[in-house]
Amino acid sequence: MRTGPEKVLKLIAIAMGGLVVLMAAMELQDAVKKERGTEVSVPASDPLRAELARCRALTPDELVTDTACREAWAENRRRFFDGAVPRGLDE
Numbered sequence: 001m002r003t004g005p006e007k008v009l010k011l012i013a014i015a016m017g018g019l020v021v022l023m024a025a026m027e028l029q030d031a032v033k034k035e036r037g038t039e040v041s042v043p044a045s046d047p048l049r050a051e052l053a054r055c056r057a058l059t060p061d062e063l064v065t066d067t068a069c070r071e072a073w074a075e076n077r078r079r080f081f082d083g084a085v086p087r088g089l090d091e
Contacts, residue, residue: 048075 055069063069 048072048079052076 051068051072055063055066055072058066058069
């Protein structure tokens, strides 16, 4: 097996390419973490948005028994579809 200058240069190029990919993945991971940590401010003028924000913080087990959240999501669907709620979604 020959280890000429061309082979050494290829190995260096491959190593640098791998390093670039690794650094890009680390930057992307940091950006996703920062994005998830951002809190959305809810305008006080819309109580439905405030209620939906509260409901998003609940666990699935809590959502099953929380009728206020179910009503809020139904109202949100009604507003979104402008009264045309598909069958099976109105709870």
